[in-house]
Amino acid sequence: MLTNRYVRTILLSRVLLQLGIWIRNFAILLYISDITHNNPQYVSLISVVETAPIFIFAFIGGTFxxxxxxxxxxxxxxxxxxxxxxxxxxxxxxxxxxxxxxGTFISASLSQFSQPSAMKLYKKNVPADGLQGVMAMSQSLVAIFMVLGPAIGTFIYLKYGIEASLILTGVLFLGSSLVLTSLPKDDEEEVSSGSSNFLKELTSGLRYVQSNRALRTLSLTFGVTGLAAGLVQPLAIFIAIEKLGLSKESLQWFMMANGAAMLIGGIVIMGIAKKVKPQFLLATGLLVSALCTIGVGASTLVSVTLILQIVSGLFYPCIHVGIQTLIMRNTEGPFMGRVGGAITPIFMGMMLIGMALSGYLKDSTSLFTVYVLSGCLLFAGVVLLGPLLKKKQASAKQQAM
Incomplete structure (x- = not known):
């Protein structure tokens, strides 16, 4: 795969981008945490500006x-x-x-236009039988930086400060831009007329999802799991500080453990994905995540929290693979892009609501209460999958008869 010029160049670009993003994100997290004295509302706001562009521009970026x-x-x-x-x-x-x-909001917004363009180049210039391998490689790259990124970002901030972190981030982004200039010139036919109406495309995608029972079920599951994820994502730093009595810098080690487990889990899931129905894969991932989330909120022991992070990471690929497979199996080819553009904002929108509420909920209740609420929402996601699970069980019985 690396012999393909497009794959090699885009992956090198993504290495530079991922490194810059992790350095920036951890520098900003630690810097704002320092100057606001660990104010949970400001800390949760960081996650909002990092994630909001995915909700706002996911469909727009894919269209353009x-x-x-x-x-x-x-x-x-x-x-x-x-x-x-x-x-x-x-x-x-x-x-x-x-x-x-x-600045973080602007940069994250631009990535919603850049990422679909990379997918377009992959689809045009990578053989069909090599696309799955390229996607797996891209996912592995993300997992690798989930392991290395927190440590690198924390080290650079603690050693050199926020200004050096930002300078290095800017240089890495600029390096990515320069690397991409080595790609062959775009073909003239790659630019469409743009005559199609954006609102009509969006409406068509929403109607298609509404008319498809499986996609409606996935949309509801996406919504509650997005809210669950949003509630706890900004509060991870308080698990380290309040529950475990550690410094905020120690958060990197839990994220690294979770990322390493995701990498291992992804490799295992790739081997068994064809043998397990995607709806059961998704339900298993959500169930384990629910138990681990509640456990992390209750734990006061470093070893227990670390184990729960590892277990959660191992089963996270079940969620990712299950969701993607279900969408692909239940969507007609011409609607793939629009269905993704319609469903992804549901998840991201609910996640943003959860992020916006997390700091206030923590202040008004407790850290443990927010984690329990998140876990309960994940359980609800499993319940919402019931129609898909029952449908497949019924099909299996009919085949047996």
């Missing part, structure tokens, strides 16, 4: 990726992200830390 030249789109998105980081650096030097949130 089909209308714009993919190489040019990727180059300019990374270049503008780099310039934005340097502008934010100037603002931080003048004492305005809110600029960190604005």
């Amino acid at each position: 990726a089909d209308r714009w030249r993919p190489k040019l789109t990727m180059v300019w998105c990374d270049f503008i992200s780099a310039i934005t980081v340097f502008i934010v650096l100037l603002a931080v030097r003048s004492g305005s830390w809110y600029a960190l949130l604005v």
